[in-house]
Amino acid sequence: MIHIDGSFGEGGGQVLRTALSLATLTGTPLTLDRIRAGRTKPGLAAQHLTGVRAAATLCNAKVYGDSLGSQFLEFIPQSPPQPGHYRFDVTTAGSVSLVLQTILLPLALTPGESRITLCGGTHVAFSPSFPYIQEVYLPAIARMGVCAEVTLVKWGWYPRGGGEIQLRVTGGQPLSGLNLQDRGKFQQVRGLAAVTELPSHIPQRMANRAENRLREAQMKVHIQTSRQKGIAPGAGLFLTADYRNSTAGFSALGKQGLPSDQVADRACDALLEFHHSGAAVDVYLADQLLLPAALATSETHYHAQAISLHLTTNAGVIEQFGLAKIEINPAHNLVSVFPQ
Template identity: 40%
Template sequence: MNRSAAPLLHIDGSQGEGGGQVLRTALALSLCLGRPFRMVNIRAGRKKPGLRPQHLTAVRAAAEIGRAKVEGDQPASQELCFQPGKLTPGKYQFTMLTAGSTILVLQTILPALLTAQGPSRLVLEGGTHNPMAPPFDFLVHAFLPLLTRMGAKVKTQLLQYGFYPAGGGRIRVDIDPVGTLKPLDLTGRGRLRGIEARAIVSRLPEHIALRELDVIARELDLGKDCLSMQVETGANSPGNVVWVAVHSEHVTEVFTGFGRRGVPAEAVADEVVQETRRYLQAGNVAAAEYLADQLLLPLALAGKGSFTTVEPSRHTLTNIEVIRQFTGCRFRCLPIGEDACRIGLG
């Protein structure tokens, strides 16, 4: 596509779920397609509307790798104009002084760098384990293996944990471009191979992690060999995260809980158990809610593919609509049972 000739696309940031994903998907596709856009009503329905530090970092990261012209990239701005230029791979470092998610910033710029003309290395600083975003463990165990099956070559390293609300984490990401992603078809998760759970504590008593693992082991009937505890000494703040990985024949899903002040460890663990059970009880679906969100954009760039998932969330449906506005792709959501559907393209 001729980047200079691409018409300006107008996007309402308050549509559907109306959160930051509308902006991130728009930035990612703008970089990939060379399509400029103007967005209004950014996060208009949120308690603190407009661009927050995490969103500003994503905008500025996209602008830097895409040599873009940007208007409105200011704190709390509810309007943004983004005109991409030449996509430029290379070495970049992007820093948030808050616990804003490094994973969501990566989500914004990774698709374009996968199709760039050369390799890239990113160092992202901020939150690595944030209750409002996919944690690093989800990225490594659930999402990137599927992206690898689509031809992507991405290596990641967690250099330092960054817990909410202090942040201070660091991840490194090495990306070798592939040109075009291959279609992915996940008709189901296949045979269950095993379930594991890990509880991590930083500058907090170890009994918190042990109590979380006790609940998960009892409720999901896991043996001691499926449980692990990590006492993290490198983070610059207290933090607690517990995750369960469901390893199946065709996919691994990860469900995460975050410790927070005033909430017992047992309650945090129970939240993870309930998410895991919903997934296991939804038939042979491949992706749970959050992985479904992540798969939509790669499939759109591949032009073909499908996956089975639980009933689509409003977040997922909003993402589908933003992708349609940029690409014309129309995902089909076909019910295949109670609380299950197949989302497909092509």
Template identity: 40%
Template sequence: MPHHLPIVLDGSAGEGGGQILRTALALAAITGKPFAIDRIRANREKAGLRPQHREAARAVARLCDARLEGDEVGATRLEFVPRRPVRAGEWAFDIGTAGSTPLLFQTVCWPLALAGAPSTLTLRGGTHQDHAPSFHYLALVWAPAVARLGFRFELGLQAAGFYPEGGGEFTARVEPAHAMPALDLRHRGTLQDVEVVSMVCGLGFEVAERQAARAMRLLRDAGISAQAERVPLPSRASRGGHVLVVSTFQRGRAGHGAVGEPDRSPEETAEEAVRDFRAYLEGGAALDRHLGDQLLLPAALLAAGLVPAAPGVVPTTRYTVHAVTKHLTTNADVIRRFLDVEIAITGGEGEEGDVRVQPPGATAEVVPLPPSPQ
């Protein structure tokens, strides 16, 4: 790997959570640039590395044989020095707790997608939890979106894992990234379909029925036509419920979900998911606030030339997002430290925003894609 001076990051900057570390790990493995991060997750109630963050660091280190210092639970400083290019292959990662496997996957998938050959992964831990994308959000909303940027992932759920038991597992196949046209998602088009996916794991199926019934009633009262699917999730030791409202527009999808909690009824879980969806629907942005953050890194990899661009196309990505969040702006700051790209975000925090990711000095306008098949 080429020699670089370490990039020094402040883990308390911006949103001050684990995303700073996860983005840095992915980009360090891709670029070969070492980094050190201080004050890890300083803005969280339990600062420092939690088991899922430690496993993310160790997982990416395995991919590129990196030297790690400070990879212990509770550590507030970590150093990461890649020593060779990322290796594609078969990998298994176990968080050991109910920590988020989707977030772990969103850390390792980008280096593996650029490794030049397919990879298969098995990830164990939590699969459905608040404050992280659920497995079903990944499969139904995120994966189709990043496929339009040239990143193809096939996901399969073996067992659901809810907090606090965990015990979840999913598998993934990572295909090598390939060239795609520039992406313009400033306009979502008309609403075509709304589906309520009401899931239950280790609980009576009546919980799924109650979640679905409440969500459908709220949508019907709002004049929104929808259909519901009630899904029993495979489980080994975990219990929980999840509601995901998947909305399909002419030019993409959005997802709004909530995970059941011991002190929340199935009806309240449904109400939270529908409330978030209706707030998004009242605006005009193409992407939900989570997808707006999660598309930033793959868009930057294209803009940096790490994925070959389609002939004659400037690899510029443009999209609107329902809410500009600290996750989004902090992610942009970390990406700029590793990649020579231009990221412009307009809109105040909590407001609808416009995001543009492009090579330095690019002036060509992106060409809108036709409606994506859903």
């Protein structure tokens, strides 16, 4: 039995998700208390609860404390993760990407094919947007051996949600480590300026503004515009910066009263800050790579844009499972993961 203090480090949802992934994969019984104690509304929110239920479904876990607002959870796996066809619905605009990240590695490391439908928020703040999962996260971990692809079926923005994605995983490949210390030469920025249920000048303005800003910075850039049907209005700009050895992702979401140009500026500012940092791995991927790296059979080394509290928190949770030793050099933003 492993006990995790949910208030550790950041004291947010990622402590729970990483612990769930590892308990599911290793069959280790887990208790967590003070879940999300660092947040203004602590305990399990809909997204976290869906993550708990999804992980429990994969390994037939006995679960206690799986209710909204619960700050305590007991999770006792009864079998190795079972590949298959599953559907999990967050029921709110809570992020489907975070549920995906909870179950992906257990499925990727178990022989067999899985098809998962995930419903909820697909493009929501403070979480990886669908394009980030598709263009940044999955390609990075594909290089480690994770064989998975995603399809967007319906857009789901905050606050309505109602989105849907499909995840397909071919499990059973061992993972290898990654060396991302040098991003290599800049190649291009690709982008998607998208709206649902809003007029076409909005994506056009976001795209024009971003293309102008990035060309001023001497970057090669191409941004597609997209106007789709949805259950609610929503807008966003999703950018990926490709370098020879790595890809980084940045996004900004529209909201009522926020001009399209400002949405574009937010995404461009984030991209340019990364570009000027010289790092190979953006601040988000830097915390998300730790889990696959810990499960690999060889070492991983990368140059992160910054060492976030998310990253150090995730490292602490992984180390409590005894799966890897993680070294962080804050002077140079270097992260090394040594699977044990």
